[in-house]
Amino acid sequence: MAHGGKLRPMKGIRQLAEHLDISIGTVSRALNGKPDVNEETRKRVLAAAEQLGYVANQSGRSLRQGTTNVIGLMIQSSRETVENSDNFFLTVTGGLQSVFSRHKLDLIMLPCPHDEDPYEYLKRMVARRIVDALIISETQRVDKRFDLLAKAKIPFAALGRSLSGTQHPWADLDFDGVANAAVDRLVAHGHRRIAVSAPSSDINLGFIFVDGYRRALERHGIAYDPALVIRAKSSEQGGYQVADELLGLENGPTAVILIYELMAIGFYRRVMEAGIIPGRDIAVVSFREAPRAKFLQPALTCFRTSVHDLGVELAEILLSSMPAYSQEYPRKTRQTVWPLELIPGESDAFRLKTAK
Amino acid sequence: MAHGGKLRPMKGIRQLAEHLDISIGTVSRALNGKPDVNEETRKRVLAAAEQLGYVANQSGRSLRQGTTNVIGLMIQSSRETVENSDNFFLTVTGGLQSVFSRHKLDLIMLPCPHDEDPYEYLKRMVARRIVDALIISETQRVDKRFDLLAKAKIPFAALGRSLSGTQHPWADLDFDGVANAAVDRLVAHGHRRIAVSAPSSDINLGFIFVDGYRRALERHGIAYDPALVIRAKSSEQGGYQVADELLGLENGPTAVILIYELMAIGFYRRVMEAGIIPGRDIAVVSFREAPRAKFLQPALTCFRTSVHDLGVELAEILLSSMPAYSQEYPRKTRQTVWPLELIPGESDAFRLKTAK
C-alpha cells in the first residue's frame, strides 16, 4: 500500500508492475499462470491486481496472441424467428455458458439485423476478430456461412444440420425422429391420412421434419399426399392457417403433426371454431419448446426436451473441436442428434375405427 | 492485380500498403476517410481493400484509439426472465440496430449467466473493453451497475428507470400510466375492489406498476388493500397462482390488473376452472407484449406498444449521450417514458351494478 491505492481504474500492466517493483513481464506471467514465476511473487501480484482492480485490456491481449476468450452465438432474429423463437435462444445460451464459464470463456450473442445479409454480417464479425469461435444457429439447407468459416479457419459449431460439404460439428434436434415417432403413433391409432406442417422459411429443420414424415409414411405403406403438407409460419397465426387450409380439403386428414407448439394454439382455436375437438375428432401431435401450450384443453400430445442440455452438448462439441481445449473434451463424434421425449396427452387419445 | 490476388484472408494493412506501393499511413487515412489524402489514391485503396477482402483488425484498432464501434446490450436471462421475456429482447434489439447500423455500430448481446452476479459480470465486460457503450436492461430499483458505469466513464443508457443517484439516460415503458389508465377504466365500470399482480423479482418496473396502481386508487378515494396485491412470477404459472390466491379470499376482487399477458393465460384457465368467466364475472386488464394472448376468449383488454420503436428511442437516447454522436442526436431530455396504447377487448366489458 505504498503508492496510491485504488484510485482510478488502473492504467495498465505497466502501472501494476512498477507499483510492485517488478518487471512487467513477470507480472504478466504471474497473472497468466505461467510456470516461470515464484509462487511467492505470484501471490503478491495477484493480490495487488485484485486490490487495484486491474483487469487485462482485452484489445492488447488479443492483438498480441490473437485470441479473445469470447465465443459468439450468431442469431438471425429474422421476422419469423422473432415471432417464434421465444426463449429458445436464451435457454440454449444458459447451457452454453454453463460449460464456457468453466474455461473463462464469455459468450456474446451476435444478432444479425433483419435487413442485412447473414453472410455479409458474419463476414464482418469474423473480420472484427472479437470472437475466437462461433456458434451458428438457424442453419439453412445449404448455408454459405459454413464455407466462409471453414475458409477463415475459425472454429465453429452449428445448431442444426445442413447439407453443406464442410464436415463441421453440429448438434441438432432429432426432428426426423419426432416425425417418425409421431407417424408411428398415429398409425398405431388407426390413422391413415396424416397431415403435417412445414415451415415457410428454408430453415433446414423443416426439410428434415417433412422428410422424416415422408419416409415414415412410406414405411407404413401410406401414399404421400402433397396436399397434406401445409406450409405456414411457425406461430399461432400459422397454426390457424394450417387448420383453415385442412378444413378446406374435401378429403381431409384425421390427424395432424405440427412442427411447433405455438401452432397448436392457433390450430386448436380454428378447429374448435368449426366445432371440431382435438382428441375427439382430430388427432394433434406437436413439438413443444417451452411450456407455453400447457394450458391447452385437451392436453397436447407433444415431444419435448431440455434445450438447456442441448446447449451444454453443443458447447462441448465446439470446445472439442478447438485445439486449445480438445484434449479436455475428447470426442469420437462431433455430430449429435439430440433426442426428444414423448409427452402423451389427450389430443391424440382416440382411436380410429379403421374402415379396413 | 500485380501480386497475388485474393488468396488468404490478408495479413494486415501493411500487406495492403505494399501491394499498392503506398505507405501504410496513407492507406489507413484513406480507409478511415481522413482529409489528408488524394481522392484518386483513396479510390485505389478502397478498391484494393475490397478486392483483397481486407478488413481492419479490430484489436489493433481499438488498442490504438480505444474505441470498438460495438455497443453492448446486457441481459440477465435470469430464471424468471428466460421464462417470460419472450422475444422482447430480440424485438427491442431490432429497433436498436436500425439506428446503430446507420453509424456502422454493431450491437452485441451480453447475457449474464444465471449463476453469476450481474455486477461482477458487468465489471468484467467493462474491463474487457469490447464495447464502447452499454445498454442495461432489467433495471432494479437500486442498481449498483449504474454507479459502476458512471465511475468507469463508459456511456450507457438503461431500459427501465431506477432510483439510482446517477442521472443517466433511460427509456422505460409507462407502467405508471398503464396502472392509472387501467384503474380509471375499471372504476368507471363500477369496480371498487381491484386486484393487481406484482412481479416476484425486484425489477423496478414492478414497483412502478404497483405504485401507480396505489396512487390511482387514492385518487378515486378507494382504500388500498394489501391483500389485493399478489406477488407472482410473470408467467402462465404466475397467472394461475394469482387467480388461485384471489379465489381464496373471502372478500375477493371484481377486477384484476395483470402486469404481463402470459399471466392472463394462466389466470383465464384457473378462474374458468372455477366457473368464473372473464368479462362476465370478473374484469381482466393486462399488459400485452407480443401477440401471444390473442386467442384468449373472451378477448383480453390490454395495453400494448411497439417494442421495436422503443428500441429506436433508446438507441437515439444513448447516442445523444455519446460525445462522438451527440451533435447528430441533439436532445433536450434523455429520459423517456414510453406510452402504451389501450386495446379494448371483452375481458372487462361488463359494468358492475354498483351497490352504492
Place this chain on the structure above:
DNA sequence: CATAGTATCGTAAACGTTTACGGAGCGCGT
C-alpha cells in the same frame, strides 16, 4: 573448484492499427 542444471526474473520485440509530425512538391504573389 569448475561445471551443469534449475529457478526466477528482466529485456525487448512483436501483434495491427492510428496519428502527430514533418517533408516534399507545387502554385502563386511579391
Place this chain on the structure above:
DNA sequence: ACGCGCTCCGTAAACGTTTACGATACTATG
C-alpha cells in the same frame, strides 16, 4: 528569387499485452 500556403504523403511512435531469449543467482554434482 523568395517565401508562403496548400496538398499530399511517409515516418515513427504509441496503444497494452505476451513471450522468446538471455541474464542472474543459487544448488547440486563431479
